Amino acid sequence: MTAKKKEPAIEGWFTMDSDKPHLLGSKCCDCGTFYFPKQKNFCKNPSCNGEEFEEVKLSRTGKVWSFTNSCYKPPEPFVAAEPFVPYTIAAVELEAEKMTVLGQVVEGVNVSDLKAGMEMELVLDTLYEDDESEKITWKWKPVSA
Template sequence: MSDKPLAAAIDGWHTLGEQPHLIGTRCCGCGTYFFPKQTHYCKNPDCDSNEFEEVELSRTGTVWSYTNACYKPPAPFVAAEPFEPYTIAAVQLEKEQMTVLGQVVAGVSTADLKVGMPMELVLETLHEAEDDIKVTWKWKPVA
């Protein structure tokens, strides 16, 4: 790994640091959470609010399901050469009552996961760019 600086793969979607959180919004009218952020209209059919507050989502949840990617996805995905398969999990957040997809940290395979298993959010490299290393959120089994 190089000594390039770290940068978020997608700006403003999560906090940086040791205990990262996804950044979403919460409707001021009905309390519905949104990730990615929703700032113009609430999608709850019983709510016509257009006021939202930015919130950090829970950084732990439980596995809804999981899989892996055995083949290199097409662009805009930037794959390392040679391509290394990676694991993917859908994790349910209790307070937000929603499920969020993400890669699982390197070294964890589908054989290590089970529906209902507790997971936490961490940051890990998505790919290395010319000027920096792009990091994104990934799910990691709670030790």
């Protein structure tokens, strides 16, 4: 049995570098404000008329702002494994970008393992599999783990 092809669950939102992945955001060429997901047309800073953006790799580590879990299977378009396995979720603050990004936390890390301020890093993991491929997303992982 051959390994399934790995594909991003959402195209263009993160690098597929399995060692040191980054979220792909954008930065306004005029005022320098960061965006995730990418802003493509008009800057949302009310004092800026910027219309040009460059793609930037966002910091791949940050600190926990808050965290929770999902004890029940979410509705579609979530694709759940059967039986459903609860997962942990973290909101992580990126220091340079001063931005909080949500994501699932890697399997095996529970709510009781997390604290606000804890250092987290971005990793790639499976969101779900279909017949042809493994759909990849970003997840947060405690740096110490």
